[in-house]
Amino acid sequence: MHDDHDTGHDPRREKIRAWLSQARFFAEEVYSSRYRGAIARARRDEDDLFMLLVFSEMMGVPNPAAYYTLELQPLLLERFHDWHKRMGMERSPLDHFRCC
Amino acid sequence: MSAIVLLVLGLAGMAGGYFVYSKFIAEKIYRLDPDFKTPAHEYEDGVDFVPTNRFILWGHHFTSVAGAAPIVGPAIAVIWGWLPAFLWVVFGTIFFAGVHDFGAIWASVRNKAKSVGALTGDVVGSRARSIFMIVIFLVLLMVNAVFAVVIAGLMMNFSSAVVPVWGAILVALIIGQLIYRRMLSLPAVSVIGVIALYALIGLGPSVPLQMPAEVAGLSGNAVWILILFGYAAIASLLPVWVLLQPRDYINGLQLFIGLIVLYGAILLLNPSVVAPMVNSDVPAGTPSMLPLLFVTIACGAISGFHGLVSSGTTSKQLNKETDARFVGYFGAVGEGMLALAAILAATAGFASLADWQAMYTAFGAGGVNAFVEGGAFMIHNGLGLPEATAATLLTVMAALFAGTTMDTGLRLQRYIFQEWGEIYQQPWMKKSAPATLLAVGSCLLLAFGAGGADGTGGMIIWPLFGTTNQLLAGLTLLVITVMLVRLRRPMWYTLVPLCFLLVMTIAALLMQLRTFFNDGNYFLLFLDIVVLIAAIMVAMECAAALKRARTEMAEQGEG
Numbered sequence: 001m002h003d004d005h006d007t008g009h010d011p012r013r014e015k016i017r018a019w020l021s022q023a024r025f026f027a028e029e030v031y032s033s034r035y036r037g038a039i040a041r042a043r044r045d046e047d048d049l050f051m052l053l054v055f056s057e058m059m060g061v062p063n064p065a066a067y068y069t070l071e072l073q074p075l076l077l078e079r080f081h082d083w084h085k086r087m088g089m090e091r092s093p094l095d096h097f098r099c100c
Numbered sequence: 101m102s103a104i105v106l107l108v109l110g111l112a113g114m115a116g117g118y119f120v121y122s123k124f125i126a127e128k129i130y131r132l133d134p135d136f137k138t139p140a141h142e143y144e145d146g147v148d149f150v151p152t153n154r155f156i157l158w159g160h161h162f163t164s165v166a167g168a169a170p171i172v173g174p175a176i177a178v179i180w181g182w183l184p185a186f187l188w189v190v191f192g193t194i195f196f197a198g199v200h201d202f203g204a205i206w207a208s209v210r211n212k213a214k215s216v217g218a219l220t221g222d223v224v225g226s227r228a229r230s231i232f233m234i235v236i237f238l239v240l241l242m243v244n245a246v247f248a249v250v251i252a253g254l255m256m257n258f259s260s261a262v263v264p265v266w267g268a269i270l271v272a273l274i275i276g277q278l279i280y281r282r283m284l285s286l287p288a289v290s291v292i293g294v295i296a297l298y299a300l301i302g303l304g305p306s307v308p309l310q311m312p313a314e315v316a317g318l319s320g321n322a323v324w325i326l327i328l329f330g331y332a333a334i335a336s337l338l339p340v341w342v343l344l345q346p347r348d349y350i351n352g353l354q355l356f357i358g359l360i361v362l363y364g365a366i367l368l369l370n371p372s373v374v375a376p377m378v379n380s381d382v383p384a385g386t387p388s389m390l391p392l393l394f395v396t397i398a399c400g401a402i403s404g405f406h407g408l409v410s411s412g413t414t415s416k417q418l419n420k421e422t423d424a425r426f427v428g429y430f431g432a433v434g435e436g437m438l439a440l441a442a443i444l445a446a447t448a449g450f451a452s453l454a455d456w457q458a459m460y461t462a463f464g465a466g467g468v469n470a471f472v473e474g475g476a477f478m479i480h481n482g483l484g485l486p487e488a489t490a491a492t493l494l495t496v497m498a499a500l501f502a503g504t505t506m507d508t509g510l511r512l513q514r515y516i517f518q519e520w521g522e523i524y525q526q527p528w529m530k531k532s533a534p535a536t537l538l539a540v541g542s543c544l545l546l547a548f549g550a551g552g553a554d555g556t557g558g559m560i561i562w563p564l565f566g567t568t569n570q571l572l573a574g575l576t577l578l579v580i581t582v583m584l585v586r587l588r589r590p591m592w593y594t595l596v597p598l599c600f601l602l603v604m605t606i607a608a609l610l611m612q613l614r615t616f617f618n619d620g621n622y623f624l625l626f627l628d629i630v631v632l633i634a635a636i637m638v639a640m641e642c643a644a645a646l647k648r649a650r651t652e653m654a655e656q657g658e659g
Contacts, residue, residue: 024285024286030352031279034164034345038340039341040148
């Protein structure tokens with residue numbers, strides 16, 4: 001019994017912990033489920049601006065931070081297709097940078 | 101008449117509606133299929149489309165649909181006596197609201213979780229969609245104007261609630277930050293938020309803030325309306341997580357606490373209903389109960405606004421189609437319970453009939469003030485809370501609900517203006533700030549245009565707000581009915597409520613037309629005509645769409 005207590009296996013404590021985590025899950029879901037979409041969209045708008053910054057040099061817009069943003073390009077490639085489609089460009093806007 | 105008897109009868113009726121009628125509708129009319137792949141699974145993206153546990157979904161659906169309207173409407177309508185309001189709320193919830201809200205979720209889920217607006221275009225036709233947009237704009241315009249007037253009235257009448265109401269906004273801002281920055285877990289934040297809010301409510305009566313009767317030539321009431329719109333304009337421009345989301349969450353908690361406190365007080369005190377069963381001695385100028393009752397109580401009996409929530413966010417998160425019954429119908433039952441509590445507070449919360457009559461001196465005079473005073477009387481005598489604290493509690497509850505609706509309403513109105521900017525190629529209108537200014541300007545025009553410069557007459561538009569809300573419900577019921585006709589299923593369960601709503605709405609509009617004309621209120625006369633035209637267009641659209649659907653079916657049958 002004593003051992004159980006020490007290693008955190010007290011069934012009562014476990015039960016309370018499970019109940020608390022359940023309560024936490026419920027509260028978080030109720031809190032966020034209604035606004036998840038609106039927040040994700042707002043975040044995407046900010047990310048879109050960041051994409052423009054990172055790829056600006058390639059589109060002929062001088063970017064003093066190009067040396068640093070170049071490093072980020074491979075990381076953002078996954079989102080590139082999604083981004084140019086959303087910006088109303090059916091194909092990749094960059095001549096030397098094919099996407100689809 | 102004992103309030104407990106009414107309470108038990110009302111709850112039993114609504115429970116019967118849920119266990120019997122909604123089961124019948126689910127099995128025989130909408131024919132829910134547990135194996136149907138809902139849009140939440142089909143298009144799952146972790147953002148909009150997320151399969152959600154039905155209890156959680158019910159929680160957020162219910163707290164989204166329940167607000168100040170199911171309190172204000174019934175509290176005004178008891179002027180005709182408690183029985184008409186009671187019957188309309190109970191039967192309205194069972195046969196109208198439940199079927200409508202549940203049906204809106206079902207219709208949306210069966211159509212890729214599209215919104216009712218889009219469904220009206222797809223199922224009924226593009227003309228109906230245009231009418232839908234106009235009706236939505238009118239609903240939003242009126243809801244913002246009317247709720248600003250309601251909150252301003254509360255601030256003037258219950259000065260003890262001023263500090264807690266504005267303090268609650270600060271509490272919401274802080275808990276929003278705590279949650280966003282993940283400083284504390286949500287249950288801990290909830291407990292802190294509730295304690296802070298109730299500490300403010302307890303503090304309220306000792307720090308009353310009274311707006312002077314006149315400020316710079318404007319009445320105190322008018323100043324509050326201006327402040328409220330200033331606040332709502334700023335709030336609606338903030339990102340949702342900053343204020344709207346935590347506010348909404350606090351309101352949800354408040355809703356449950358408020359319901360428990362009110363029902364508990366009634367059960368412990370068992371007050372008698374002092375208001376007459378049917379009031380034969382209504383104050384002069386009170387319009388006829390038939391048809392006005394059916395537009396005065398919209399939310400609480402049936403409300404078109406619910407269709408927007410049902411098809412907007414709820415349908416995208418439905419885990420199983422069979423959950424629609426619990427989420428939609430039981431959500432309507434929850435709102436009916438709030439309306440029932442409002443009726444009981446406004447009829448049984450007075451010591452004598454004379455006290456009640458002193459509150460209901462004119463149509464629209466009782467309203468939310470009667471709810472607060474009646475409810476406070478019951479909580480004071482039933483639970484022993486000081487009357488001033490109880491009144492502050494209920495005022496804060498009503499004002500916070502109304503405030504959140506204003507915030508959301510202005511946001512939606514701004515989107516509509518921005519969309520118009522897009523359609524009519526007006527780049528300036530596409531920007532948030534000018535679009536918000538236009539939204540606020542149109543609401544202010546209505547709030548002051550309806551009842552004069554002091555803004556106290558703004559409640560005159562309450563029944564007009566009800567009519568637009570019912571028209572919206574009518575359009576949703578039309579979509580469901582057309583779908584049922586195309587599926588060759590019985591259509592009476594949605595068609596009868598639809599026809600009833602349209603007849604009552606048009607009759608109410610015609611009656612009010614005469615009143616506004618006689619009173620020389622040409623501003624509202626114009627607005628009434630606009631709503632009337634929309635109502636007649638909805639009615640004609642219903643007839644045409646149903647005829648078309650039936651002809652299609654007949655042709656298919658022959659083919």
